[in-house]
Amino acid sequence: MRSTSRNRDKSLIVISSPEKVRNEVEAIQRLFKLGLTKFHLRKPGWKYHEVKNLLQEIHQAYHPLIILHNHYELVKKYGLKGIHLTNHTKNSYAEEEFKDHHISISTHTLKEVQSLSSSYDYAFISPVFESISKKGYKPAVSVSKLSEQFEKRLLPTKLIALGGVKPDNLKQLQHTPFDGYAVLGYLWEDYKNDHDIQKIEHKFITLKSTIYEQYNKYPGVFL
16 A cells, blocks of 8 residues: 555656746756656657757756656666656557666556556556646546546556646545646746746645645545
């Protein structure tokens, strides 16, 4: 049985903005300083040297907390935490090559989750709410069905809720024992325009506090 404290350590995951944003490295490092332990660097369309240059700007003390979504060869070069796959890239060379690293994967349906092996550290399932970063991307996940699967212990890996996650709607998930939450749009959509470091810090702290409040209110759900 997973302990509550273990889940608290792993409950909040941040995914990078897919685009380049001003003062991005400073914002990322502020989040690490506030206790972020898993950062997914996802820059679709970026070339190898662009991702490499961004990594070089991030202090190497934080490299073991970073998970890459592409250009996996940089993981070993910079001592990163591991890789993230999609349904299109699972069962590829990468799973064998990085078997001693973190490996997570994206899913979008309960069927996809059920088809996974237990070798993944966790799986994102999305969207659980309407996406903030992808306008019009509606919820495609039945939270009630997921709750049933959790209750019956039929899920092969830890499951992370993604898509539209923000403090206001987390209460709707309070009885569904997700192993954590991943956030993208809630943090980065405003920041892309206002570049307000203090605001993104406040949002991170608020989200983290909301999650911990849920653990304290419904401790049995998170065992």
